[in-house]
Amino acid sequence: xxxxxxxxxxxxxxxxxxxxxxxxxxxxxxxxxxxxxxxxxxxxxxxxxxxxxxxxxxxxxxxxxxxxxxxxxxxxxxxxxxxxxxxxxxxxxxxxxxxxxxxxxxxxxxxxxxxxxxxxxxxxxxxxxxxxxxxxxxxxxxxxxxxxxxxxxxxxxxxxxxxxxxxxxxxxxxxxxxxxxxxxxxxxxxxxxxxxxxxxxxxxxxxxxxxxxxxxxxxxxxxxxxxxxxxxxxxxxxxxxxxxxxxxxxxxxxxxxxxxxxxxxxxxxxxxxxxxxxxxxxxxxxxxxxxxxxxxxxxxxxxxxxxxxxxxxxxxxxxxxxxxxxxxxxxxxxxxxxxxxxxxxxxxxxxxxxxxxxxxxxxxxxxxxxxxxxxxxxxxxxxxxxxxxxxxxxxxxxxxxxxxxxxxxxxxxxxxxxxxxxxxxxxxxxxxxxxxxxxxxxxxxxxxxxxxxxxxxxxxxxxxxxxxxxxxxxxxxxxxxxxxxxxxxxxxxxxxxxxxxxxxxxxxxxxxxxxxxxxxxxxxxxxxxxxxxxxxxxxxxxxxxxx
Numbered sequence: 001x002x003x004x005x006x007x008x009x010x011x012x013x014x015x016x017x018x019x020x021x022x023x024x025x026x027x028x029x030x031x032x033x034x035x036x037x038x039x040x041x042x043x044x045x046x047x048x049x050x051x052x053x054x055x056x057x058x059x060x061x062x063x064x065x066x067x068x069x070x071x072x073x074x075x076x077x078x079x080x081x082x083x084x085x086x087x088x089x090x091x092x093x094x095x096x097x098x099x100x101x102x103x104x105x106x107x108x109x110x111x112x113x114x115x116x117x118x119x120x121x122x123x124x125x126x127x128x129x130x131x132x133x134x135x136x137x138x139x140x141x142x143x144x145x146x147x148x149x150x151x152x153x154x155x156x157x158x159x160x161x162x163x164x165x166x167x168x169x170x171x172x173x174x175x176x177x178x179x180x181x182x183x184x185x186x187x188x189x190x191x192x193x194x195x196x197x198x199x200x201x202x203x204x205x206x207x208x209x210x211x212x213x214x215x216x217x218x219x220x221x222x223x224x225x226x227x228x229x230x231x232x233x234x235x236x237x238x239x240x241x242x243x244x245x246x247x248x249x250x251x252x253x254x255x256x257x258x259x260x261x262x263x264x265x266x267x268x269x270x271x272x273x274x275x276x277x278x279x280x281x282x283x284x285x286x287x288x289x290x291x292x293x294x295x296x297x298x299x300x301x302x303x304x305x306x307x308x309x310x311x312x313x314x315x316x317x318x319x320x321x322x323x324x325x326x327x328x329x330x331x332x333x334x335x336x337x338x339x340x341x342x343x344x345x346x347x348x349x350x351x352x353x354x355x356x357x358x359x360x361x362x363x364x365x366x367x368x369x370x371x372x373x374x375x376x377x378x379x380x381x382x383x384x385x386x387x388x389x390x391x392x393x394x395x396x397x398x399x400x401x402x403x404x405x406x407x408x409x410x411x412x413x414x415x416x417x418x419x420x421x422x423x424x425x426x427x428x429x430x431x432x433x434x435x436x437x438x439x440x441x442x443x444x445x446x447x448x449x450x451x452x453x454x455x456x457x458x459x460x461x462x463x464x465x466x467x468x469x470x471x472x473x474x475x476x477x478x479x480x481x482x483x484x485x486x487x488x489x490x491x492x493x494x495x496x497x498x499x500x501x502x503x504x505x506x507x508x509x510x511x512x513x514x515x516x517x518x519x520x521x522x523x524x525x526x527x528x529x530x531x532x533x534x535x536x537x538x539x540x541x542x543x544x545x546x547x
Contacts, residue, residue: 140406143476154451159308172307181301184275188235194244199223202256242268308454314374315355318382337380347534360388381432383414408475411502412439433502462527464493471521480511
């Protein structure tokens with residue numbers, strides 16, 4: 001047999017064996033060149049799918065054994081399980097992509113520590129780096145880049161302006177700077193209940209009710225006299241000061257008022273214009289109208305405010321496997337995103353319609369997209385490349401512009417941002433797993449809505465993290481955290497929470513923020529960027545049993 005090492009060889013077999021070996025070497029070399037071209041996008045090599053969770057495919061890379069990702073501890077083992085499986089009791093809103101979860105962050109080569117296949121060997125598809133689109137497309141953008149694209153898209157058009165009465169303006173964003181329509185206060189007023197006095201004391205007074213708030217101007221106060229005055233009442237002309245009631249001694253028999261403390265000119269008088277002068281800017285455009293802003297506007301004379309209309313959002317829930325009520329059964333699971341997304345989007349300042357459940361119906365999805373009059377459509381699930389993942393094909397059929405097609409972030413990398421037409425609505429496609437969908441919401445929907453509403457971007461800030469946080473080798477990772485006060489003079493910090501797999505909500509339910517963990521992870525005591533959740537500042541969260 002050609003190329004065998006057995007004892008029986010035919011004449012010329014050595015020559016044929018050498019030629020065969022040479023031919024195999026050439027074939028190996030050709031495969032190596034082809035593989036190298038495939039790795040840099042020069043050709044579509046074997047094992048490359050047309051659409052598998054992003055916009056092109058990158059080769060797997062061997063892991064740096066020193067990276068925090070490779071730490072072998074209980075948390076990592078738990079995270080492996082969380083990322084790779086939908087555990088009992090979880091409520092996934094599954095992406096159905098040929099039996100693999102595109103959000104789960106699995107990479108067998110990286111996780112198991114095996115080196116990448118040698119050059120010249122056919123590499124299997126890389127599940128962590130695959131993304132929808134043609135193989136020659138560029139890799140998905142970084143997390144920072146994707147958020148910047150979404151924010152810029154939201155600011156693309158001039159925001160409309162409407163005027164709303166004060167009782168309807170709460171939560172909107174001011175379209176114009178708020179200027180004072182009058183001096184505040186608009187006249188000299190008493191800051192205390194007491195006595196208005198003129199000149200040095202003691203002061204003569206006349207019995208009576210004195211000056212009350214809301215009354216017209218009083219006559220000038222002669223030197224050496226005093227008159228009772230209530231808080232907020234207009235101070236008479238020529239008044240030197242107001243003496244608080246508790247600092248005054250009244251001699252009823254002699255009709256004289258004595259001060260128990262020294263009197264300073266102007267004390268306890270709020271002079272006209274002390275807070276602002278007419279025309280002075282009170283708050284800038286882009287300010288969210290809070291209850292305090294409403295009070296200031298009313299004090300300054302406003303009956304209505306110029307605001308940006310709230311963005312209108314439609315929610316489309318995809319998936320035949322979803323239940324609206326009751327316990328999961330027979331392969332059906334509860335829809336976790338329909339109940340969650342509406343309140344979350346309202347907390348971001350949007351007007352949200354009730355979720356529409358379309359199932360896995362491409363025609364229904366297309367009809368819903370073309371008939372919507374919303375500023376933003378949010379879909380759940382269907383962003384990968386499974387047999388019933390219809391979002392990409394429908395967007396292609398509609399000629400939509402894909403602004404972001406996959407993001408280098410975990411969980412949630414198959415998220416997308418599209419513009420259906422130059423004047424039409426935007427679409428944010430969220431992965432179906434719940435925490436992956438939250439990642440997409442904060443990565444794309446939040447900055448987009450802020451731009452549309454004229455709302456200022458959230459100021460990034462950093463906090464110490466008191467634990468090692470494992471990262472992805474290439475992508476940003478978003479990890480639920482809870483803030484904790486420092487002890488014994490120590491700095492405030494954040495602690496990562498468990499149950500942070502892409503199909504889990506238990507961690508984010510106890511969180512007040514998400515830590516933005518760079519590729520490779522961070523060690524305990526490192527500062528990380530924090531994304532606050534919209535309700536966190538007003539809610540006294542505790543971590544309970546979630547850490």
